[in-house]
Amino acid sequence: MAERDARRVAVVIEDDDDIRNLLETVLTQGGFEVVARSNGLDGIEAVRAFSPTVTTLDVNMPGIDGFETAKRIRAFxxxxxxxxxxxxxxxxxxxxxxxxxxxxxxKPFRPRELRARIEAMLRRPRTLGSPDDPASVAGSSALSPADDASTEPVQPGAETDGTPVASGSAVRDDAEGWIEHNGLRLNLPMHIVRVDDEEIPLTRSEFELLAALMQSGRRVRTKADLALLLRGESYVTSHFVSEADKRGIEVHMGNLRKKIGESSATPRWIETVRGVGYRLTAADD
Structure with a gap:
């Protein structure tokens, strides 16, 4: 199993022969063992069989499209x-x-950009899924000091949504890797989230966002900062963050809130700082 886990496997799901061959070449040059399929259903089975680290996915395909294919893959x-x-x-x-x-x-995409984006994601090691999942990346999800900063820092006492921004953290942690805030508990090594002792299944992106917020406490995390975090890039780089990237963070946060039972109007855990980003609520007394 250890030998299997150390392999870098990529599944390519693409119905265009020329693009599929290009992707196979690009990823093979990047050190991946590549499994290629031409439609969504076969691609799903390839992901299930080979447990790839990375899957590239076309959207417009015969049969089920890329969106439905992604949903089915993400389910397992x-x-x-x-x-x-x-x-x-x-x-x-x-x-x-x-x-x-x-x-x-x-499309059209630059092969060098595709490889760079994939490598950027892999440079941020994360513990994902169960320990027996070969697609999991070994390591800790803990953020580096650089990642724990904001691209648009808000100073303590600054005007945001009417509440002064407090420095410091509202989070408690323990020796077993649990971080807790107002009954919401997150374990980085085990990739588990619990609300009042009920385990909540989250996607990779939702877990990453929640971990970032819980580690930052009352420090505001901007949408641009969080978008770069999900892309595996540091806020100190000059990478462009589009409005679509920021809107994507809003989508992820909306899904996260639904899953943990959070109300955006009267938040128990995550506050929206209008025009800036997100932070934890104050700790319960």
């Missing part, structure tokens, strides 16, 4: 999903993210 796998499509409208990007994609690249 923590593989990184990169959607490749000629659809470049913002709604298409958001639909891809809602389906469970980690990144969304429009």
């Amino acid at each position: 796998s923590s593989t990184y999903i990169v959607m490749l499509t000629a659809l470049d409208e913002e709604i298409d990007t958001l639909q891809g993210l809602e389906a469970g994609a980690d990144d969304y690249i429009t």
Whole structure:
């Protein structure tokens, strides 16, 4: 099993022969063992059989489209999903993210950019899914000091949504890796989230966002910062963050709130800082 886990496997799901062959070449040059399929159903079975680290996925395919394929894959796998499509409208990007994609690249794409984006995701090691899931990436989800900053820092006492921003954390942690805030508990090594002792299944992106907020406490995390975090890039780089990227964060946060039973009007755990981003609520007394 250890030898299998150490392999870098990629599944390519693409109905265009030329693009599929290009992706196989690009990913093989990047050190991946590549399994290629031409439709969604066969691609889903390949993900189930080979437990890839990365899956590239076309949107417009015969049979089930890429959005439905991504949803079905995400139901059982923590593989990184990169959607490749000629659809470049913002709604298409958001639909891809809602389906469970980690990144969304429009065609025609530059092979070097695709490899760079995949490598950027892999540079941020994360513990994903169950310990027996070969698609899981070994390591801790803990953020580095650089990741724990904001691209648009808000100073303590600054005017945001009417409440002064407090420095410091409202989170308690323990020796077993649990972080707790107002009855919401998150375990980084085990990739588990519990609300009042009930385990809540989250996607990779939702877990990453929640972990970032809980580690930051009352410090505001901007949408641009969080978008870069999900892409595996540091806030200190000059990578462009589009409005679609920021809207994607809003979609992920909306899904996260639904799953944990959070009310945006009277939040128990996550506050929206209007025009900026998100932070934890104050700790219960």
